[in-house]
Amino acid sequence: MKCLMAAWERHQAELRGWLRYRLGSAVDADDVLQELFIKAMRQGERFCAIGNARAWLFEVARNAVADRLRLQRELVELPADLAAIVEEPATVDRLVGCLPRVLSELSADDREAITLCDLEGMAQDEFARRKGLTLPGAKSRIQRARRRLKERMTLGCQVRVDATGNVSDFVPRPPLT
Numbered sequence: 629m630k631c632l633m634a635a636w637e638r639h640q641a642e643l644r645g646w647l648r649y650r651l652g653s654a655v656d657a658d659d660v661l662q663e664l665f666i667k668a669m670r671q672g673e674r675f676c677a678i679g680n681a682r683a684w685l686f687e688v689a690r691n692a693v694a695d696r697l698r699l700q701r702e703l704v705e706l707p708a709d710l711a712a713i714v715e716e717p718a719t720v721d722r723l724v725g726c727l728p729r730v731l732s733e734l735s736a737d738d739r740e741a742i743t744l745c746d747l748e749g750m751a752q753d754e755f756a757r758r759k760g761l762t763l764p765g766a767k768s769r770i771q772r773a774r775r776r777l778k779e780r781m782t783l784g785c786q787v788r789v790d791a792t793g794n795v796s797d798f799v800p801r802p803p804l805t
Contacts, residue, residue: 632668635681643689650693660692723798726785733780738773745770 643664647657667688668675678684731739744750744758756766781787786799 631676730780741770741773
């Protein structure tokens, strides 16, 4: 273990300075330095076989600093009324209540395109195969159906959007009975 003690005496001050610079704290630097010494001691006789003890010590120190910094993530203070904020659904989420009524007012072809592709997630190429259409034809049909749905939602539910294009307000419509 003489080789460890000799290497440690040669490089300890340099390591401590490097650690203080990297961690910004003398206390943290001393903690990592102690951990580093223990890791070197655990190497036992293998430490003496290391060709460049300084490089090994700095490599282990660099890894220890990275681990420590990874654990010191900054916490963000959450507002006390977070539950009240989260419970209020977004305007666009409440707009879903208008959808059944507006869908029922669309043509059967438009309703089918919106239902299959947008609500049930069917791929447009599958929709084209099922309806016997070319892919460009199916895409055009779906786009036209979406445009008519948007028009009906805007008129029927009096949807208003803000400057960024997000739904800001609407008037709910009761479902058809």
